Amino acid sequence: MLKSYYNLYFSKQKAFARELKTILGFLPKHLPFYDRAFTHKSTANKDESKHSFDNERLEYLGDAILDAVIAEYLFRKYPTEDEGFLTQMRSKIVSRKTLNRVGAEMGLDDFLKARGLQRISPTVMGNCFEAFVGAIYLDKGYKAARKFIIYKMLQNHVDVHLLERIDNNFKSILLEFCQKDQKSLSYELIEQQKNDGKNKHHRQHRFKVAVLIDEKALAEATGPNKKTAEQNASKQALIKLGVVDKNGHKKE
């Protein structure tokens, strides 16, 4: 089956299909989807009615597919964690920073360059990766996109356990820090907004919590629940104390 449509391609397309196969793990069926995924708006052709044949619509689609697949992946991976934790983990995985890196590591920039794009910023790489996922979905459906995201993207390019640790131990790092210096540590709920559920942004910031060290407020932060707000506030406190940097990495 695979071989039969491969034989239909012309030689230039064959090379493109072969290159894609090394990234995808399967032979793509409809090359125009991928072609479009690698077309940045600055290099896109426009038709008479000014419709641009760039990758931005695919980026919108791929973004949604990524979110869904990773939501389910985390749902199954962490059967006892609450939705606050799952939401936060997903944000870390689909962060610009991660997507930009994944796009670069997969070598998608070669395809962008081949279509005439000269300066490729990290963001362009991340957007291109999203568009690539959109193309896979249109070409082969949800199951294939899911497989690609889990077995190619996550398995080879994302250290989920590292991401997990990075953000989840701020409370314990801070506790350790305080115990060593014999300081008291406590948290105070400053604000709890009613869940009017109007939008996600609002939901993400419902709870506002302060960190108190020796009874003095050192930092505050918000979150979709108390636990997450406390984590976020602990991170802020650790940054102020110079224990971790802005990315949450421990300083040497």
Next chain:
Amino acid sequence: MLKSYYNLYFSKQKAFARELKTILGFLPKHLPFYDRAFTHKSTANKDESKHSFDNERLEYLGDAILDAVIAEYLFRKYPTEDEGFLTQMRSKIVSRKTLNRVGAEMGLDDFLKARGLQRISPTVMGNCFEAFVGAIYLDKGYKAARKFIIYKMLQNHVDVHLLERIDNNFKSILLEFCQKDQKSLSYELIEQQKNDGKNKHHRQHRFKVAVLIDEKALAEATGPNKKTAEQNASKQALIKLGVVDKNGHKKE
């Protein structure tokens, strides 16, 4: 096949499965998923380690599946619209208001009540609908969830064309208004932030536009692109002029 697992249920479960079938259009396979979707945290049992068997994890999953299915539905329905339009249309469809209404219209409140929930707010209905979608996904997979969302939710409960019109004609309503009163109408780009792509919230507000009537700024608004920012600013102007209400509906 369907009949065979139906026969395995006990009579109480059979009644539950039958009720679900009238909403789903198919006989559910694993009832516990649905049972959980209808369990609000205030009525949920907790185990020894305080894990709550409520619907919040399913809500998180359903939310992501809804976003992906509707993203693709709109992608195909509007082949020439840009990603700004598609994103905006999707926000309208998965708005709290719409989801709350859909949950209520499907009669999901009966299931919540049957599990002991007494006061059911609109938001609880919307969240329950999301959890219901999550349950369908776990029970029958992506294709079944997609079918349910398109043929049950969208076709029976959402007037996509009405949503489309509601937000897209603010510019023309305003133009009409100005022409009638012989006033001049223009738009001015006040601010255009660089696309640092860091987060969606930022992307949604990159462009800031002012509406000028007879050369005087009447209102301003932001958007992910100029066109959308102009629409949003037009809406604000129309609200100030008393032509439409806050929901964008024309006043009598």
